Structure formats: C-alpha cells, structure tokens
Amino acid sequence: MALQKTLSLLLLLLLTLLGLVQPSYGQNRMYQRFLRQHVDPLATGGDDSYCNLMMHRRKMTGFHCKQFNTFIHEDIWSIRSICSTTNIQCKNGKMNCHEGVVNVTDCKETGNSRAPNCRYRSMASTRRIVIACEGNPPMPVHFDR
Ligand SMILES: *[C@@H]1O[C@H](CO)[C@@H](O)[C@H](O)[C@H]1NC(C)=O
Numbered sequence: 001m002a003l004q005k006t007l008s009l010l011l012l013l014l015l016t017l018l019g020l021v022q023p024s025y026g027q028n029r030m031y032q033r034f035l036r037q038h039v040d041p042l043a044t045g046g047d048d049s050y051c052n053l054m055m056h057r058r059k060m061t062g063f064h065c066k067q068f069n070t071f072i073h074e075d076i077w078s079i080r081s082i083c084s085t086t087n088i089q090c091k092n093g094k095m096n097c098h099e100g101v102v103n104v105t106d107c108k109e110t111g112n113s114r115a116p117n118c119r120y121r122s123m124a125s126t127r128r129i130v131i132a133c134e135g136n137p138p139m140p141v142h143f144d145r
Contacts, residue, residue: 027134030141034131038143041075044103045124051107052120065109065118070143072129073103079140083133090132090144097144099130 036058043050060066072079082100090097106123113119132142 027139027141030134031139034140034143035076038070038072038140039076039079040071040073040105043071043073043105045073046071046105046107046122047124048120048122050105051122052118055107055118055120056116061116061118064115065113067109069107070129071105071107073105078102079131080138082129082131083138083140088130090130090142094132096134097130097132099128101126101128104129 037060040054046054054071055061055066055069060069079100079102082098082102085098085100087095088097088099089095103126104124106125107120108123110119110121130144131140132144133139134141
C-alpha cells in the first residue's frame with residue numbers, strides 16, 4: 001500500500017515536471033473555450049452569414065442554438081492586455097473583470113432557427129467589452145458583456 005502511494009506520488013511528480021498536470025488545468029480549459037467562442041482576429045467585422053458560419057464552426061450550435069455570442073476581432077495579445085487594466089465588477093459580483101474597447105461582431109439568434117441550422121443577425125461595431133480574467137499571468141476565461 002505504501003509502495004503504491006509512493007509510486008503514484010512519483011508519477012504525479014513526473015507528470016508535473018513534464019507539464020502534463022498543471023495546477024491551472026481548469027483555468028486553461030476555460031481560456032481555450034474563451035478562444036474558441038470569442039476570438040477571431042482574422043475578421044474585421046461580420047455579416048449574418050459570418051455569424052451563421054462561425055457559430056457553427058466554433059461549435060455553439062450542437063445541441064441548441066446559443067442565443068447570443070460575441071466574436072472579438074483583435075489578436076490574443078491585445079485581448080490579454082485588457083486583463084492588466086483596472087479591475088471592475090462582473091455581472092456575478094466578482095471583481096476580476098476588466099474593460100476594453102475592441103472591434104467585435106455580436107451574433108444574435110433570430111429566434112426561429114433550430115440546431116444545427118442556427119440562424120443569426122449580426123451587428124459589427126467597435127465597442128466596450130468586459131471580460132473576466134484569472135491566473136498568473138492573467139488570461140481571459142469568461143466573456144461578461
Ligand atoms: C478596428 O478595426 C479598424 C479597421 O481594421 C482599425 O483601424 C481599428 O484600429 C480597430 N479598432 C480597435 C479599437 O482595435
């Protein structure tokens with residue numbers, strides 16, 4: 001039993017050294033999801049067909065049509081730099097939110113589409129966004145508004 005315990009500790013140590021187990025595993029998963037759902041630096045602003053295509057491509061139309069989603073058209077470094085601005089309050093009351101002005105496309109479901117054929121109205125603009133960040137260095141983990 002003791003041997004087994006030692007072995008698992010050694011294995012954990014090895015995995016940690018290899019960088020396979022990180023203390024911020026959940027955080028990194030949230031960051032990856034944020035990238036998938038909200039970051040598209042290649043576009044500058046999209047029309048309805050952009051939303052229809054991207055909501056599908058970024059896997060937000062699987063089981064139901066996600067009703068509202070924002071794509072940010074800035075590179076990830078600019079978005080991450082928003083994390084180092086002054087903290088403000090998130091919608092859930094936590095104080096790990098930050099605001100910045102960026103180019104976005106807001107996609108809003110039309111209300112009469114069915115997954116996986118979700119249909120969206122787009123609204124491209126330069127506007128203030130609020131994102132939640134976590135970690136050290138801080139990384140965006142949630143799009144607040
Ligand atoms: C938005 O996009 C335009 C055109 O690509 C660019 O000139 C401008 O700097 C961008 N604005 C912001 C806030 O990034």
